[in-house]
Amino acid sequence: MxxxxxxxxxxxxxxxxxxxxxxxxxxxxxxxxxxxxxxxxxxxxxxxxxxxxxxxxxxxxxxxxxxxxxxxxxxxxxxxxxxxxxxxxxxxxxxxxxxxxxxxxxxxxxxxxxxxxxxxxxxxxxxxxxxxxCDLDCAGDMVAEEPVVAEQPDRAPGRFVSTQNAGPELVVIGVSTGGPDALTRLLLQLPGNFGVPICIVQHMPAEFTGKLAARLNAASKLTVCEACAGDRLQAGTVYVAPGDYHMVLERVGGTDVIRLNQNPMENSCRPSVDPLFRSAAAIHGARCLGIVMTGMGRDGLKGSEVMYAAGGSILVQDEASSVVWGMPKLVAQAGLAEAQVPLERMARAILDRVMVAEGSTVHQVGDTGDKAANASNHRLPGSGGRGS
Incomplete structure (x- = not known):
């Protein structure tokens, strides 16, 4: 070779x-x-x-x-x-x-x-x-076409599937290599009046995540911020996990609240996708939509298993549009993905599902929204900063 x-x-x-x-x-x-x-x-x-x-x-x-x-x-x-x-x-x-x-x-x-x-x-x-x-591993071999993945979850009666014709209440996204460009292209296509909150784990050092959130906020119609402990999730707002902190969700008084921690790395990552996906699935079950996008490694696989078992839906970015088809590939090969979606069609796939939850017509890409309204009053009194 x-x-x-x-x-x-x-x-x-x-x-x-x-x-x-x-x-x-x-x-x-x-x-x-x-x-x-x-x-x-x-x-x-x-x-x-x-x-x-x-x-x-x-x-x-x-x-x-x-x-x-x-x-x-x-x-x-x-x-x-x-x-x-x-x-x-x-x-x-x-x-x-x-x-x-x-x-x-x-x-x-x-x-x-x-x-x-x-x-x-x-x-x-x-x-x-x-x-x-370069599609190689560190030992010098080509990356296997059929990598070993974790056991597939039980799809028998243990898997909870909602009987309600209701769409997602929350979108959670995990992404790594190639993520900043992919996230920019994705969020540019979502309207400002997007009906649910979005939480993102992007593998990135602490020096980057706040700047990434600021740039996404400037480019997108959505409100995008680096997450702080105590933030209360609001529709139309995107929360980016800060570098070196895991981001998880907790239900407080009927509202999702962000908690940050520096628990041990998972999949050699902090932030890791898996803790976010697990906490989202525990709260929202079948009304959670997970997105696994371009990236190397295994992060997101275990969390996707938990989300699948809770009845949630998972979309993965397809191979052709991924910089590295590692994270989404493992989720797809484990049989957890509802669909493999090209990056240019991911926003449409998300909107098709989220807008069902609103019971209204699908918003057209390019609709406007009120960022100021979304950004205000989204934090619990006395909260802020990192740690929880």
Whole structure:
């Protein structure tokens, strides 16, 4: 099997060498070239024909954002991973890149721990992301077409299915690699008067989630916020789990209230999709709609099992429109998904189900809503911040 071809773009000769060493340690990946800036990288694209490009963000002559835009325009099938320092400015630029279609981000380790520590961090954080984008695992094998999944839940009488002709009261979404771009495209198609709350777990460091929520809020007709402990869910509002906190729901006085915790990671993630899905299913049962979108790993599978057993419905993003068809694939192969839906049709699929619950005609994409009304009075008195 031919090796996956990687182009490393970084203006630091030290990081060129470190990135190349880590990537070349994988038996099915090969660094076929390096470049010191985006202009040089673009000049090498046709001759090197890389499957994937790693991009530093801050570079002379042509930075990573400008390079990414050219790659998306002229080589749309090439995967891109942004590798840059996780400073405040760096996280802003990285989020720019993810929103513009970069497939993944990895923080550039600091050198305080020495070269060996940097190399180890790159091995643990960067290499699995590059491998997943190349349809490989970290051992060097192609990702199996039929991965082992958890036992399918009992579909006999134990599965509760509502006898009421009622739609979802809540939408919960789990997403990882490729998520910022996918979420932007999804939320842009939902109307401001969307009939139920939406809760999202996006795998992302704490430095990113507030900025992601702010950008989604600016782009969408919905009200989008980074969740705080004590938030009371309101229709037409989207709550993004803050980085490094699990987000779960609790029923208080007939209202769903957000709780945040730093319990152990699940599926190597915090926030994790599974705790959100479990808590949503416990409260709403058959009137909960789960969405599992593009991402690597297993997060969302166990939570989807619980939601399915409670009678809830689950949609997964289809393979063709996913950056990495890992999370949705496992849910689909476990027999838990009602349908596999292309990203461009996911909003329509959600609206078809949610609007049944309202007993009204389906809203057209482009309807407006009152963000100010949605944003006000959605928090319990005395609450706010993180932790619960």
């Amino acid at each position: 031919a090796n996956k071809r990687i182009l490393v773009v970084d203006d630091s000769s030290m990081y060129q060498r470190l990135l190349s060493d880590v990537i070349n340690s994988h038996p099915q990946m090969e660094v076929v070239g390096v470049a010191v800036n985006g202009r040089e990288a673009l000049e090498k694209m046709d001759s090197l024909r890389p499957h994937l490009v790693t991009l530093d963000i801050l570079m002379p002559q042509m930075d990573g954002i400008q390079t990414l835009m050219e790659l998306r325009r002229n080589w749309p099938d090439v995967r891109t991973v942004m590798v840059s320092s996780l400073t405040s400015e760096g996280s802003d630029a990285a989020l720019d890149a993810l929103t513009l279609g970069a497939h993944e981000y990895a923080a550039k380790p600091v050198s305080a721990g020495g070269i060996s520590a940097i190399r180890e961090t790159l091995n643990q954080d960067l290499l699995p992301k590059i491998a997943a984008l």
